[in-house]
Amino acid sequence: MRIVLGVGGGIAAYKVASLLRLFTEAGHSVTVIPTEASRQFVGTATWEALSGNPISNSVFDAVDQVRHVRLGQEADLVVIAPATADLLARAASGMANDLLTGTLLVSRAPVLFAPAMHTEMWLHPATQANVALLRERGAVVLEPAVGRLTGADSGPGRLPEPEEIFAAALRAAEPSTTFPAHGSLSGRTITITAGGTREPLDPVRFLGNRSSGKQGVALAEAALSAGASVRFIAAHLEVPPPAGVDLTVVETALELREATLQQARDCDVLIMAAAVADFRAQSVSDTKVKKRDDGENPVIVLERNPDILAEAVEQRRNLGGPAVIVGFAAETGDDEGTPLAHGERKLKRKGCDLLVLNRVGRSLVFGQDTTEVTILDAGGAEPETAAGSKSEVAKVVLARIAASLGASN
Structure with missing residues (x-):
């Protein structure tokens, strides 16, 4: 793959x-x-040595090759990192006053921006408007990381780690066979919960489940590739959270409930992929529960956790909220019915728009890289089955959501 890597003028250029x-x-x-400013941070020799290609930022170099046009035409992917506030503004306005912005105008390849700047600059309405415009045009603009910035400042504005940008860039370059066009969810905000909650028993023990969070991460990655802005509420994950999301980390079902109901108020889609514990300990010991010398076993009294999916549906009914709410159900089947029968009853009981049904077990779904789901629709459409890698299944789910959003407009 031929990649154009644009480097903006920020301290994060060294990364x-x-x-x-x-x-x-x-x-x-x-x-x-x-850019000319970026060479104040990292010199030309570094880029030439690492890339093995000559470096220039002038439209007047190699004029006979019309380089400012050729580079954009031949690129399979354009990545801008760090994307400073200035670079985002120039790209959004269509300026072409140097080789990099000229290349951006010419290229029809996927474009990914990895922003890095001070928090005040990132949150400024002008920057946010530029980001929204670039996303609307089909570019992928990652959310900056949150943490220590230059000097004593801290907040959103850090460049995501190179490994995260690398993974996001490869996703952006992947041709999509599911979505009709890059950016099919452009301008949409999607809230996704993922992973398994952990309910403490004492300072070292907890009640948990087998969820790895892989499907939730795949859904977030598919949504980003389709142009959406993603809020990602992560319980325990066995895989890294995706780059480019607005990340909230939780542990318990009650923490997940608070974050979900708050973030669902002004998003377009809510996807409840997290495996939420049905019960929590009625009381949590402040000290480690030890084995007793008399052989007596401790008694753990459980109480129900709230039904977050049902509450989100009720909140939408009373206060407004997502146009599409998607639940997930992990079913094993029993004497009372098949997994599909349980799923259909759950869809009706919860009141969500779509329900993604998994048949689970020790060697099924949890922790695996492949899965098979059935998508149930409250509107009465026939159930749809999707199987394959979790990334492939995520694209099918997102396509179904995009269709539901279109029907709701």
Whole structure:
């Protein structure tokens, strides 16, 4: 794959050397275009040594090759990191006053921006408007990481880690066979819960479940690739959270409930993929519960956790909220019915719009890279089965959601 790597003028430019190395070690051909300001942080020799290609940021170099046009035409992917506030503004306004912005105008390849700047600059209405416009046009704009910035400042504005940008860039470059066009969910905000909650028993023990969070992460990645802005509420995950999301980390069902109901108020879609514990301990010991010398076993009294999915549906009914609410159900089947029968009853009971049904067991779904689901529709459409990798299944689910959003408009 031929990649154009644009480097903006921020202190985070030094991290992009590691991103370049990830691209080249994966066998991709990379042409680096540093802005003039970025060379105050990382010099030309570094980019040439790591990429193996000559470096220029002037439209007057290699004029006979019409380089500012050729680079954009031949690129399979364009990645901008760090994408400063200035670069985002120039890209959104269609300026072409250097080799990098000229290349952006010419290229029809997928474009990914990895922003990095001070928190005040990121949150400024002008920057947010530029980001929204770029996303509307089909570009992928990652959410910056939250943490320590230059100096003593802390907040959203850190460049995501190179490994995260690398993974997001490869996703952006993947051709989609599920969505009709790149950016089919552009301008939409999707809240996704993922992972398994943990309910404490004492300072070292908890009640948990087998959820790895892989399906929730795949859903977030598919939503980002389709152009959506993603809020990701993560309980315990066995895989890293996806890059480019607005991340909230929770542990218990009550924490998940609070975050979900708050973030569901102003989003377009709510996907409840988290495995939420049905019960929690009625009382939690402040000290580790030890084995008793008399051989008596401790008694743990459980109480019900709230039904977050049902509450989200009720909140929408009373206060407004997502146009589409998607529940997940993990069923084993029993004497009272098949997994499908349980799923159909749950769809009716919960009141959500779509229900993604998994048949689960020790060697099924949990922790696996492949899955098979049945998508049930409260509108009466025939159940749809999807099977394959969790990424492939996620694209089918997102396509169904996109269709439901279209029907609701």
